[in-house]
Amino acid sequence: MRFDTPATTNPIDQLRVIGKPHDRIDGPLKTTGNATYAYEQHAAAPNAAYGFILGAGIAKGTIKSIDLDEARRAPGTLEIITYENAGPLGFAPFIPRTAALAGPRVTHYHQAIALVVAETFEQARDAASHIRITYSEEAGRYDLAAQYDTAPIAPDYILGPSEMRINDFDGAFASAPFQLDETYTTPPESHAMMEPQATTAVWEGDQLICWTSTQGIAVALGDLAAVTGIPPENIRVVSPFIGGGFGSKSFNHADISLAAIAARMVGRPVKVAMQRPLVINNTTHRPATIQRIKLGANADGKITAIGHEALFGNVENGWQESAIVPTRHLYAGANRMTLARMATLDLPEGSTMRAPCEAAGMMALEIAMDEMAEKLGMDPVEFRIVNDTQVSPDHPERPFSLRKLNECFRLGADRFGWQDRPSRPRAVQEDGWYIGMGTAAAIRGALAFPSAARVRLASDGIVTVECDMTDIGTGTYTVLAQTAAEMMGVDIDQVAVSLGDSNLPATAGSGGQYGCASSTGAVYAACVKLRELVAETLGFPGGEAIFEGGMVRHGETSLPLAIAAANGELAAEDLMEYGDLFQTFDQQTFGAHFVKVAVNSATAEVRVRSMLMVCAAGRILNPKTARSQVIGGMTMGLGGALMEELVVDKNRGFFVNHDLASYEVPVHADIPHQEVVFLDEVDPYTSPLKAKGVGELGISGVAAAIANAIYNATGVRVRQYPMTLEKYLSELPQI
Ligand code: MOS
Numbered sequence: 001m002r003f004d005t006p007a008t009t010n011p012i013d014q015l016r017v018i019g020k021p022h023d024r025i026d027g028p029l030k031t032t033g034n035a036t037y038a039y040e041q042h043a044a045a046p047n048a049a050y051g052f053i054l055g056a057g058i059a060k061g062t063i064k065s066i067d068l069d070e071a072r073r074a075p076g077t078l079e080i081i082t083y084e085n086a087g088p089l090g091f092a093p094f095i096p097r098t099a100a101l102a103g104p105r106v107t108h109y110h111q112a113i114a115l116v117v118a119e120t121f122e123q124a125r126d127a128a129s130h131i132r133i134t135y136s137e138e139a140g141r142y143d144l145a146a147q148y149d150t151a152p153i154a155p156d157y158i159l160g161p162s163e164m165r166i167n168d169f170d171g172a173f174a175s176a177p178f179q180l181d182e183t184y185t186t187p188p189e190s191h192a193m194m195e196p197q198a199t200t201a202v203w204e205g206d207q208l209i210c211w212t213s214t215q216g217i218a219v220a221l222g223d224l225a226a227v228t229g230i231p232p233e234n235i236r237v238v239s240p241f242i243g244g245g246f247g248s249k250s251f252n253h254a255d256i257s258l259a260a261i262a263a264r265m266v267g268r269p270v271k272v273a274m275q276r277p278l279v280i281n282n283t284t285h286r287p288a289t290i291q292r293i294k295l296g297a298n299a300d301g302k303i304t305a306i307g308h309e310a311l312f313g314n315v316e317n318g319w320q321e322s323a324i325v326p327t328r329h330l331y332a333g334a335n336r337m338t339l340a341r342m343a344t345l346d347l348p349e350g351s352t353m354r355a356p357c358e359a360a361g362m363m364a365l366e367i368a369m370d371e372m373a374e375k376l377g378m379d380p381v382e383f384r385i386v387n388d389t390q391v392s393p394d395h396p397e398r399p400f401s402l403r404k405l406n407e408c409f410r411l412g413a414d415r416f417g418w419q420d421r422p423s424r425p426r427a428v429q430e431d432g433w434y435i436g437m438g439t440a441a442a443i444r445g446a447l448a449f450p451s452a453a454r455v456r457l458a459s460d461g462i463v464t465v466e467c468d469m470t471d472i473g474t475g476t477y478t479v480l481a482q483t484a485a486e487m488m489g490v491d492i493d494q495v496a497v498s499l500g501d502s503n504l505p506a507t508a509g510s511g512g513q514y515g516c517a518s519s520t521g522a523v524y525a526a527c528v529k530l531r532e533l534v535a536e537t538l539g540f541p542g543g544e545a546i547f548e549g550g551m552v553r554h555g556e557t558s559l560p561l562a563i564a565a566a567n568g569e570l571a572a573e574d575l576m577e578y579g580d581l582f583q584t585f586d587q588q589t590f591g592a593h594f595v596k597v598a599v600n601s602a603t604a605e606v607r608v609r610s611m612l613m614v615c616a617a618g619r620i621l622n623p624k625t626a627r628s629q630v631i632g633g634m635t636m637g638l639g640g641a642l643m644e645e646l647v648v649d650k651n652r653g654f655f656v657n658h659d660l661a662s663y664e665v666p667v668h669a670d671i672p673h674q675e676v677v678f679l680d681e682v683d684p685y686t687s688p689l690k691a692k693g694v695g696e697l698g699i700s701g702v703a704a705a706i707a708n709a710i711y712n713a714t715g716v717r718v719r720q721y722p723m724t725l726e727k728y729l730s731e732l733p734q735i
Contacts, residue, residue, distance in 0.1 A: 003687060011487050012688065016486060020623075022625075037241050037242070041200045050272075052128050053278055056102050057135070061136050070131075081101075081261060083104065086258075093226060099111070114131055143648070144312070154340040157320050159357065167336065186360045193244030193245055196213075196273050201260045202269040216250060217470065220252055228260055238501045240499060240501070248283055284352075286351075287314050288312065291365075303387050306336050308337070310341070325361055358696070362704060370708040400585065400588060402685070405441060408591055409439070409592040425714065426715040435596070437597075438704075438707065442591030443700055444697045445512070447512060448521055452575040453505050454526055455527050457570045461490065462495070465495065466505065475628070482622060483527070489561065516694075520621065520687065590617075593702045596610045611638075613675075613702070637701070641722060645722050707723060714732060
C-alpha cells in the first residue's frame with residue numbers, strides 16, 4: 001500500500017479498540033520474569049560460554065604488544081579474541097565509525113582490545129585481568145570548548161544543510177529594539193538504559209543466530225554482516241524483548257560482532273553482555289553542545305531575528321548532535337540564521353540518544369525564550385503564543401500538517417494554575433524554600449518509514465500479527481494488537497503479536513519516535529489485504545463487508561470471522577510505503593511543559609514539585625502507553641536539567657563516571673506528581689491511523705522548563721546544564 005494522499009474515514013476511526021488505554025499485552029511476561037532477553041536464551045542456546053570484553057586503557061594510540069600467555073592458562077579459558085586472530089573486520093555504513101575491535105590502532109578509551117571466552121563469566125573476567133598490554137599513547141582532542149573558535153561548519157547531513165540564512169539576520173538583529181545574545185552548554189550524557197548491550201550467538205552449520213538487544217532488526221543484521229563479512233542471508237537476528245535502548249541500540253556495538261566471531265571459534269554458543277563499567281566508554285553517548293542563541297524582538301513581542309549556532313563534537317564523520325534543528329521549525333521570525341559546527345574529538349563515539357538534536361537544542365532555545373520574555377516584560381506563555389506560525393518558518397511554502405502548539409499552551413496554563421506564577425523572580429518563599437514556575441515548548445519531528453507486516457487468521461479465529469518491529473519498552477506489542485483488532489473486528493485478546501525476528505517482514509524498527517506510526521501503518525496495510533481475502537473467501541464483494549464483534553457482515557448475511565479460515569489459515573502481507581506528504585507538509589509533534597519547583601534558600605537543593613505536559617501528537621492510539629512514554633521523557637528531561645552529566649577527563653580522554661553509581665539519573669524520590677494531557681486531534685497526513693509518535697516529544701523542552709522555574713524561584717539564571725547547586729548557590733542571598 002502507498003500512503004500518498006491524506007487519510008479519509010477507515011475502520012480505525014471506529015475507535016472500539018484503538019484509543020483505549022489497554023494494559024500492555026507483554027506486561028505479564030515481564031512482571032513474571034518470563035520475557036527472555038538477549039542474555040537469557042538458556043533454552044535456545046544451552047551450554048553457552050561467556051564472553052568478557054577487555055577495554056582499552058588509553059584513548060588514542062597504538063597497541064605495542066599483547067601478552068595472552070597467562071590469560072590462556074587461567075582456569076576455564078576457552079579462547080581469547082584480539083585483532084591478531086579475529087580476521088578482518090569492516091565497518092557499518094553509518095554508526096559506529098569506530099572499530100568494534102581495536103588493534104593495532106586504539107581510537108577511543110575502553111574500545112574492545114580482547115574478548116575472553118570462558119566457561120563462566122567469573123573465569124572470563126579473571127582471565128581478562130591477566131592480559132598484559134603495552135601501548136604507545138598519543139595526545140588526543142578531548143575538550144569541546146577548546147575548539148570553540150576553530151571548529152568548522154559541520155558537513156551537510158541527513159538533517160539538512162548545516163547553515164541556513166534567511167533574509168537579513170544580522171541587520172534585523174542589530175536593529176531590534178530588544179536583543180538577547182546568550183550562550184548555553186549541555187554536557188555529554190549517557191543513555192543509561194537498564195539492560196546493557198548484549199548478544200547470545202549460536203552457529204548451526206553456516207547459519208548464525210544472534211539474540212541481541214537492538215532497536216532495529218534489519219539494521220542490526222545488515223551492520224553485523226558489514227562488520228564480520230558473514231553473508232546477510234546466513235544471519236538471523238532475534239530481539240523479542242529489550243530492556244531500554246534510548247538510541248544506544250539503534251546501532252550495533254562490540255557485543256554482537258565479537259559474540260558471533262567467538263561462537264564460531266569455540267564451536268558453541270557464546271554470550272556477551274557489555275559490562276556496565278564499559279557501557280559508557282565502549283558504546284556511545286549523547287555529545288555535548290555549546291549553543292549561542294540570538295533573538296531580536298519588537299516591543300509587541302514579535303520576533304524579528306532568530307539565530308541559533310551550535311557547536312558539537314564527535315569522531316570524524318560521526319553523528320551530529322545538531323541542536324539547531326528545532327529552531328528551524330518552532331517560532332516565526334522573518335530573519336533567520338542557523339549554523340551547526342562540528343569539532344573532531346578523540347572521545348568515545350557519540351550517537352543518537354533520547355530525541356537527538358531536539359532535546360539538546362530545546363534546552364538552550366527555551367531558556368532563551370524565557371529570558372527574552374522577561375526583557376520584553378511579557379508572560380513567557382504569551383510570548384510563545386505571539387510567535388506561533390502555521391507554516392514552517394524556514395520554508396514558508398510548507399504548511400504544518402497540524403500545529404496546535406498555542407492550544408497546548410492555553411490548556412496547560414489553565415490546568416496548571418499559571419496565573420498564580422509571580423512575574424518577578426524570588427517573590428514566593430515558603431518554609432525556607434523559594435517557589436517558582438517555568439514553562440517551555442516541546443517539538444519533535446513526526447515521521448514514518450516504509451515497513452511491512454503479515455497478518456494471519458487461524459481457524460480458531462485468532463489473528464496473529466508478525467513483523468520484525470521491536471518493542472523497546474514502549475508498548476509496541478499492544479498498539480499493534482489494537483490495530484489488528486480494530487481492523488479485523490475482534491477483541492484485543494483474540495490477537496497474538498510476534499515481533500523482533502529477521503525471519504518476519506521488515507519494518508523501520510524503533511527510533512526517532514517513528515516506530516509507532518510506521519509499524520501500525522504496516523499492520524493496517526496487511527489487514528486491508530486480509531479483509532479482502534476474508535471477504536472473498538466468504539463470498540462477500542470486497543470493500544463492503546463490515547468486520548465487527550468477531551463477525552463479518554454483508555447486507556443481511558453475517559458470518560463468524562473464523563469461518564473464513566475453516567479450510568485453512570488465511571495470511572496477508574503488505575509493505576506500507578509513503579509518498580511526498582512528509583515533504584509537502586512539515587510534520588511535527590508539539591507540546592507545552594509546565595513545572596513548579598522549590599529551591600532551598602539555604603542549600604540551593606532543587607525539588608521539582610509538579611510537572612504537566614500537554615501534547616498535540618495526532619491520534620493517541622493507547623492513552624496509557626502514550627502517557628507512560630511521555631512521563632518517561634519528562635523524567636529523562638529532569639535528569640538532563642538537574643543531574644545527568646558524563647564528566648570528561650580532558651587529559652586521559654574518557655568519561656570518568658562510568659557506572660550507575662556516579663552517573664546520576666532521577667530516582668522515584670526525585671519525581672513529583674506528573675500529569676500528561678493529550679489534545680484530541682487526528683492528523684490525516686501522517687498515516688492511515690492519523691497517529692504520530694510521542695515518546696521523544698516528552699523530553700523535548702522539559703529541562704528548560706525546569707531551568708526557567710528555578711530562575712523564577714531564585715532569580716539566578718544558570719545556562720550550563722546540569723543545574724547542580726554549586727552553579728547558583730553562591731548567588732542566592734545570604735541567610
Ligand atoms: Mo532514538 S535516540 O532516535 O532511538
